[in-house]
Amino acid sequence: MNYEELIETVSLIVENEKIYKTGMTIVYELTELNHKQMNEQLFYKSNPPSAKFTKTEEFEVELGGIIIKFVKEKK
Numbered sequence: 001m002n003y004e005e006l007i008e009t010v011s012l013i014v015e016n017e018k019i020y021k022t023g024m025t026i027v028y029e030l031t032e033l034n035h036k037q038m039n040e041q042l043f044y045k046s047n048p049p050s051a052k053f054t055k056t057e058e059f060e061v062e063l064g065g066i067i068i069k070f071v072k073e074k075k
Contacts (some may be wrong), residue, residue: 001028001034001038002038002041003038003041003042003045006038006063006068007063010026010063010064010066010068013026013064014063014064014065021064021065021066024066024067025066025068026066026068026069027068027069027071028068028069028071029071029073029074030070030071030072030073031072035070035072035073038070039053039056039070040055042061057071057072058071
């Protein structure tokens with residue numbers, strides 16, 4: 001999964017009037033590598049280029065009123 005795929009998926013949910021979205025949270029369990037890549041990509045999309053990236057175990061973002069939480073897959 002990458003940022004573009006995330007936006008496409010969430011957009012489909014947001015645009016679908018038949019999906020009840022109030023209080024919706026989506027949890028993505030990603031491989032360690034994909035988790036780090038998504039964390040970094042989302043960090044730099046929402047911070048200035050000079051900001052120092054620090055990876056986190058879990059992080060979340062709000063898109064279109066939906067909370068998307070990212071966690072590392074359990075081994």
